[in-house]
Amino acid sequence: MPRIVRFHRTGGPEVLCLEEAPPEQPREGEVLIRNQAIGLNNSEAQLRRGDYPMLTADLPSRIGRECAGIVEAIGPSVTTVKPNDLVSTIPAFDVKRNGVYGEWCVVPEVGVARVPMRLSRLEAAAVWQQYLTAYGPLVLNSRLEPSMTVLITAAASSVGLGAIQVAKLFGTRVIATTRTASKEAIIRSAGADDVIITSHQPLVASVNHLTDGRGFDLGLDPIAGPGIADLIDCAAPEAAIHLYGQLAGEPSFFPLRAMLRKGLTVRGYTLWEITLNPARREAAKQYIFNHLDSGKLRPIIDRVFPLESVVEAHRYLESGRQAGKIVIEVAGNVS
């Protein structure tokens, strides 16, 4: 009997249960996928803990939004994929019914994408969350120019590394931050021009030093909290800071005076702005496909766990030790 991952209460990684469950039949507009690889995201640890700002899980709940696998069956009116296609999923659906952790998932057709020839199946499970998250702030909502400096914090995360790659498509200078010195090499391999190790180097002074006192033009930050004040301090006049998470988990004051003085923009952003809007989603997919096909974008995998170790994989996800994407391989489905 195939297995899926569900949780019946919110809590630590141990609430994730591997349970036997027969595949559901795809309904109108749905696709049943036999998963081969599953990409893990921080927002899934938040959902599991019960502190995901976008959604509260309706228990018991499936979990997960990114996987790659083989189409097993399609529901009525599905036209863009057919059985035996190799596909991956785009996070554009409800996890309660469509969560992907496990050996199979049922997702809406709009949440299915082809797998570029250059990508492995592990990499294909690591595409959409990171590049779609980077796409909004860096492509859709900005006009990046080579003269600009982009600051990417928590840069060793999968989104951080993906965002570095996207920013470099525009020829901008990228300054990246990480707390962990050992992650510098992988951050540089993604294209960062400068890396600030924030456990040893003060952010504001480092950015000011690297930019001759001017500061960064566009910031991309999933941490927020009190660190916003530092970002504001090393932002250039009329810079924009795009916040896409709340890893700090702490409130902070509104930096009004500095925002007035410098004419700063602060924007909250989640990839739902892309995935729930059909026109944007299609434009974003095309953009990302083009650069995956050309090899200019390529997901960076940190570590692979077997499905049986999903609890351990989530523990590792929350440890912050990874640099790049954590992927689960579904051995039973790999041929």
Added chain:
Amino acid sequence: MPRIVRFHRTGGPEVLCLEEAPPEQPREGEVLIRNQAIGLNNSEAQLRRGDYPMLTADLPSRIGRECAGIVEAIGPSVTTVKPNDLVSTIPAFDVKRNGVYGEWCVVPEVGVARVPMRLSRLEAAAVWQQYLTAYGPLVLNSRLEPSMTVLITAAASSVGLGAIQVAKLFGTRVIATTRTASKEAIIRSAGADDVIITSHQPLVASVNHLTDGRGFDLGLDPIAGPGIADLIDCAAPEAAIHLYGQLAGEPSFFPLRAMLRKGLTVRGYTLWEITLNPARREAAKQYIFNHLDSGKLRPIIDRVFPLESVVEAHRYLESGRQAGKIVIEVAGNVS
């Protein structure tokens, strides 16, 4: 002997002194103006009190940035105006040397503009601060469309009324707020479609009611402080809130979760982004001149004080009782 207004210490309105001072000769690139009318701005009360976020006065200091009058003399290399021209001033200079309260002022040529034929001299002293402040958020940094709803708070201020007029140039719906019921009529006369009297009507519920629960698309607010939370609450998805002041004078928390959920943008803004950038300044002037010349923009004057009553005028400015611009008339220079 002509008189100018200066202050030798920061404090209440009474620190403003009317002192005799011979006109300075205009230097390279400067223009000496015999003032006939002077427009008062809230930021001048802040400068006088010592809590202007953009600048701390270097004492003793002149004060004021908006006036209308006759060119008395021009310095070397000035080409765009000549003696006896009727002009007004654009806030694009240092007040220490170039402050305009008094019977004369010396300002840089870039801070001088012609007076449109449709405007009185009192109105000409009330043009640039309000329309340039509105221009950035509503014209330069936004793409307003008739389907959008603009929320303008503190709408009976000169900037508020000017911003209503500018927003209506785009055919957008304008919801305006004021604490004072008696100001509703003048706010409607500026073009507001709906007025919320915040002393009696709750902001969030009122905006939601007026927009069928959708919220506003673009907000323009000089108050900030704890009221930011209310603005966030009645903002539509992907709305932008432009803050251009800190009248509340109180800190507030950073509304991260709602900004993430709704994809909101918050921007700090001052008209210095326009006035200190030559290309933007010229484009803004042209835009505003076009609409002043056509009669679509027209400053609203609240009350006129004689120069001798500058202290009383500042008291009135800080009382919040005005609806529109407070102007000082310089009787001795009016022919």
